[in-house]
Every structure is written in C-alpha cells, then in structure tokens.
Amino acid sequence: MSIVLVALALMLVIATLLPLLRFNQWWIRVLDFPRAQIATAGIVILCFYLYYWDTQRPYESAVLALLVLAVGYQVVKMLPYTVLMPKQVLTTESDSDDANISLLVANVLMENQESKALLGIVRKYNPDMILTVETDRWWEKALRTLENEYPHTLKHPLDNTYGMLLYxxxxxxxxxxxxxxxxxxxxxxMQVILPSGDRVFMHFVHPDPPNPMFATETTERDAELLIVGREVETREGPTIIAGDFNDVAWSQTTSLFQKTSGLLDPRVGRGMYNSFNAKNPLMRWPLDHVFHSDHFKLVRMERGPAWGSDHFPMFIELSLETGAKADQVEPDTNRAEGEQVDEKIEDGKQQADE
Known part of the structure; x- marks a missing residue:
C-alpha cells in the first residue's frame, strides 16, 4: 500500500483525536468545525484503503481500525443533527399566533455593502425582531429605513466586526x-413583550472566533457563552439566546452551554442548518444559533438565501405554549460537567484581566 494513503488515514485519525483534548489552542478547537468534511474524507480514504489493504501487514490493519473508529466517531457526533434522530423541539400544533415570536439573525460581513439584498430578506420573512452582527456605522445608516416598521431598537455599531444592531x-x-x-x-x-402580554428574556451574543491572529485560544469565547448560560440556568421564565457563536453546534463548549443553560436546540432531529461559509459550499458548518427554553415549540425554521455575506441569515419562529414544558426534556449537566463549566469561566475571566 502507498505510504501516502497510510499517512492520509493517520492525519484524519489525528484530526479526530485532537479536539478530544481539553486544550484551547485555536488550531485544535477549529477541528471541531469540519466534522462532515472529515467524515466524508475519511469514507473516501477508507474505500481506497480497503482496496489496497495488505492483510499480511499488521500496521496497515491497525491503521485501518483507527480509521474506522475515527469515521464512526465523526458520524456519531453529527447524527443528532439529522432527521434520523428524535426532534428535541416539537413542532407546534397551536393555531394562535399571539404568543409567537419570530427572529432573523444575520451576520452581514462588515465589508459587504449589499444592504438592499438584506432588506429584501427582511421583507421576505417579516420577522418580529432582526439581529445583525458585524455591523459598523455604514450599516447602521443603511438599515435606518427599518425603523419605520421596527420602532424599538438597540444599537452598538463598531468598526471591529463586533458591532450589533437590533430592530x-x-x-x-x-x-x-x-x-x-x-x-x-x-x-x-433584554425582555420583550409578546402580543399575548407574555414576557420573554432575550440574549444576543457574538464572541471571538478561533484564529491565529487575534484569538489564538478559545478561552474567552467559551467563557462568554458559559457565563450567559449560567445566567439563565435557574431562570423560570421563557428565554431565547441567539447570535453568531463562532462555534459549531456539536462542539464540547456548545454542548456544555446547552446543558448549563437547559436550553433546547431546534436543529436536533431536523438538520445542521449550516450558516457559514455561504461563499464556499465545501466548507460549511453551523455558526449562527438560536437556543430557547422548553416553554416554546417550533413554528418554522429556515436558512435564508445567500445575499453577499459569508453567512446565510437564519430565521426562526417559535410558539410560547402552556404545555410545552411537559412535552419536552431540557438538557442538564452532571457534577463533572458543572465543574468543567466553572473552570472554563474562571480561566476566561483570568485571561480577560491579563
């Protein structure tokens, strides 16, 4: 067998093993993202490997076993985000929409200036709330026309790709x-008041992505998400947390966030809803998220069209229902996971203070 094939198989095994380590270096944590791509590459390599496999060479058999385990692990991690698994959030059967809330989340890509395309997407979905991130003062000016229909705003435009605008x-x-x-x-x-009179807690976040220039570790990103998760952990009221997490749905950190907050993921049992990269169909994964408490059931959820940003917009409509809590099971942490959350939060605070 070609040594190149063995080397490729070992590289895929290593790419699978590294994220299991509790290290926060960006080049390790970024391997959480392309699980579908790693699994697909692994299946292709596995086919060639089986064709050229020399059963008389023990090292080839050992590498084959590791490759099968690696591909299997990647598939298992993504399986919840397929239609093969039960839905974590049930679809509503309610006919009333007084207690519905709809949200459009759009990372605009700061240097992108296709504001008319975004306004067209807003008209298409007609959401109750619009969250835009990576919005600077140019975007704030370009989107002011929204205030005619969306009079309640919260704005913090920035030129560092972390600006946020809410309509x-x-x-x-x-x-x-x-x-x-x-x-x-x-x-x-904040809280918002629905037409039914119910109040809903809303949290919108956009932490730093892992990268070799500005965030060589994910310590602060992880801590920010978990701090917000801890804030809603014991809350009894209906809650929604949304934004560009710069982390994928199946990562260890997002799993800890979901268990800590007790919030549900409407993608489970429905699909991945990959929101990034809109400009590269071969490298896509879910970075834009909407998690919510078990007070809600799902009306509909869609990934919007490509429009000029490197992110697809995400639209979701939820129904606040009296019996939803009894029909859905919220996730929870065990003691070891709770200690890990405390450790990650403390590490993030220490790094931010340095």
Missing amino acids: SRLELINPDIRFILEDSMPSMH
Missing part, C-alpha cells in the same frame, strides 16, 4: 448592552 416590533424592556469579558465585544440583553 424590533416588540417592546424592549430594560434593554442592556454588556461587555462580558472584553470592552470591544458587546452583547445584548
């Missing part, structure tokens, strides 16, 4: 812009 038809109660760990990275927190 809402629903009244905002105690809207607050916080800087959880870094002064350059805002997050938004």
Whole structure:
C-alpha cells in the first residue's frame, strides 16, 4: 500500500483525536468545525484503503481500525443533527399566533455593502425582531429605513466586526448592552413583550472566533457563552439566546452551554442548518444559533438565501405554549460537567484581566 494513503488515514485519525483534548489552542478547537468534511474524507480514504489493504501487514490493519473508529466517531457526533434522530423541539400544533415570536439573525460581513439584498430578506420573512452582527456605522445608516416598521431598537455599531444592531416590533424592556469579558465585544440583553402580554428574556451574543491572529485560544469565547448560560440556568421564565457563536453546534463548549443553560436546540432531529461559509459550499458548518427554553415549540425554521455575506441569515419562529414544558426534556449537566463549566469561566475571566 502507498505510504501516502497510510499517512492520509493517520492525519484524519489525528484530526479526530485532537479536539478530544481539553486544550484551547485555536488550531485544535477549529477541528471541531469540519466534522462532515472529515467524515466524508475519511469514507473516501477508507474505500481506497480497503482496496489496497495488505492483510499480511499488521500496521496497515491497525491503521485501518483507527480509521474506522475515527469515521464512526465523526458520524456519531453529527447524527443528532439529522432527521434520523428524535426532534428535541416539537413542532407546534397551536393555531394562535399571539404568543409567537419570530427572529432573523444575520451576520452581514462588515465589508459587504449589499444592504438592499438584506432588506429584501427582511421583507421576505417579516420577522418580529432582526439581529445583525458585524455591523459598523455604514450599516447602521443603511438599515435606518427599518425603523419605520421596527420602532424599538438597540444599537452598538463598531468598526471591529463586533458591532450589533437590533430592530424590533416588540417592546424592549430594560434593554442592556454588556461587555462580558472584553470592552470591544458587546452583547445584548433584554425582555420583550409578546402580543399575548407574555414576557420573554432575550440574549444576543457574538464572541471571538478561533484564529491565529487575534484569538489564538478559545478561552474567552467559551467563557462568554458559559457565563450567559449560567445566567439563565435557574431562570423560570421563557428565554431565547441567539447570535453568531463562532462555534459549531456539536462542539464540547456548545454542548456544555446547552446543558448549563437547559436550553433546547431546534436543529436536533431536523438538520445542521449550516450558516457559514455561504461563499464556499465545501466548507460549511453551523455558526449562527438560536437556543430557547422548553416553554416554546417550533413554528418554522429556515436558512435564508445567500445575499453577499459569508453567512446565510437564519430565521426562526417559535410558539410560547402552556404545555410545552411537559412535552419536552431540557438538557442538564452532571457534577463533572458543572465543574468543567466553572473552570472554563474562571480561566476566561483570568485571561480577560491579563
């Protein structure tokens, strides 16, 4: 067998093993993202491997076994985000929409200036709330026309790709812009009042992505997500957390966030809804998320069309229902996971203070 084939198989095995380590270096954590791509490459390599496999060479058999385990692990990690698994969030059967809330989340890509295309997407979905991230002052000016229909706003435009703009038809109660760990990275927190009179807690976040220039470790990203998760952990009221997490749905951190917060993921049992990269069909994964408490059932969820950004917009409509909590099971942490959350939060705070 070609040594190149063995080397490729071992590279895929290593790419599968590295994210299992509890290290926060960007080049390790970024391997959480392309699980579908790694699995697909592994299956292709496996086919060639089986064709050329020399059963008389023990090392080839050992590498084959590792390759099969690696591909199997990648598939298992993604399996919840397929129609083969039960839905974590049930589809609503309610006919009333007074207690519905709809949200459009759009990472605009700051240098992109296709504002008319985004406004067209807003008209298409007609959401109750619009969250845009990576929005600078140019984008704030370009989107002011939204205020005719969305009179309630919360804005913090920035030229560092972490600006956020929120437009809402629903009244905002105690809207607050916080800087959880870094002064350059805002997050938004508030309640909104539905037409039914019910109040919903809303949290919008956009932490730093792992990269070799500005975030060589994911310590602060992980801590920010988990701090918000801890905030809603014991809350009894209906809650939604959304934004560009710069992390994938199946990562260890997002799993800890979901278990800590007790929030549900409407993608489970439905699909991956890959929102990035809109410009590269071979390298896509879910970075834009909407998690919510078990007070809600799903009306509909869609990935919007490509429009000029490197992110697809995400649209979701949820129904606040009295019996939803009894029909759905929220995730929970065990003691070891709770200690890990505490450790990650403390590490993030320490790094932010340095």
